[in-house]
Amino acid sequence: MAIIKARPFDFDLDRDHAALIIIDMQRDFVEPGGFGETLGNKVALLQAIIPATARLLAAFRAAGLPVIHTRECHRPDLSDCPPAKRERGKPSLRIGDPGPMGRILISGEPGADIIPELYPVEGEIVLDKPGKGAFYATPLGEILAERKIRQLVFAGVTTEVCVQTTMREANDRGFECLLATDATESYFPEFKKAAIDMITAQGAIVGWAASVDQIVEALD
Numbered sequence: 310m311a312i313i314k315a316r317p318f319d320f321d322l323d324r325d326h327a328a329l330i331i332i333d334m335q336r337d338f339v340e341p342g343g344f345g346e347t348l349g350n351k352v353a354l355l356q357a358i359i360p361a362t363a364r365l366l367a368a369f370r371a372a373g374l375p376v377i378h379t380r381e382c383h384r385p386d387l388s389d390c391p392p393a394k395r396e397r398g399k400p401s402l403r404i405g406d407p408g409p410m411g412r413i414l415i416s417g418e419p420g421a422d423i424i425p426e427l428y429p430v431e432g433e434i435v436l437d438k439p440g441k442g443a444f445y446a447t448p449l450g451e452i453l454a455e456r457k458i459r460q461l462v463f464a465g466v467t468t469e470v471c472v473q474t475t476m477r478e479a480n481d482r483g484f485e486c487l488l489a490t491d492a493t494e495s496y497f498p499e500f501k502k503a504a505i506d507m508i509t510a511q512g513a514i515v516g517w518a519a520s521v522d523q524i525v526e527a528l529d
């Protein structure tokens with residue numbers, strides 16, 4: 310066990326049963342012309358976390374711990390995209406429409422891929438997910454059970470949407486969840502703060518939160 314100084318209290322990292330899960334660090338959310346921008350967001354805000362996320366990823370790789378990358382995207386025929394999701398609001402482009410990085414949020418298109426700075430290496434798990442949560446309609450639960458993973462360290466975007474949804478799904482399934490606070494970001498800074506507060510309140514009702522430095526130190 311390695312102790313990580315975390316909110317609201319120390320997190321005992323069990324290296325034999327822990328994995329890093331990086332949520333949706335895709336060009337579609339981080340670069341201009343993708344899904345995030347079509348929804349009216351300033352995507353540059355998210356780019357600030359790339360260096361800290363890369364440090365966290367490097368530390369997990371160096372420690373030989375499992376790494377999971379997720380990508381929110383849909384099949385080219387949109388059969389896994391509910392109309393309620395595609396038709397929501399007034400985006401400048403809808404899921405499946407052609408954009409500057411290929412069709413918006415479609416599997417196999419350049420925009421749906423993970424940004425080069427955090428690109429998966431051989432042996433890492435890459436999971437495509439149609440929902441905000443990474444457990445919904447994916448084999449994530451089975452993959453974690455097979456590998457006897459019981460703790461998940463979370464990074465990625467956006468804090469209050471796909472990261473928090475997946476943390477809540479994981480928490481309900483009995484995983485201990487730790488959020489890396491400077492390796493996650495929202496298009497709305499006040500939502501990031503509120504999400505971290507909600508997660509850690511009431512004695513870690515959803516999970517813990519710690520900085521990348523605190524996590525990396527424990528992995529050394």
Ligand code: TIU
Pocket residue numbers: 332333338345348381441466467468470471472496
């Ligand atoms: N819009 C937004 O904040 N997020 C998403 O649509 N997906 C993820 O968080 N990955």
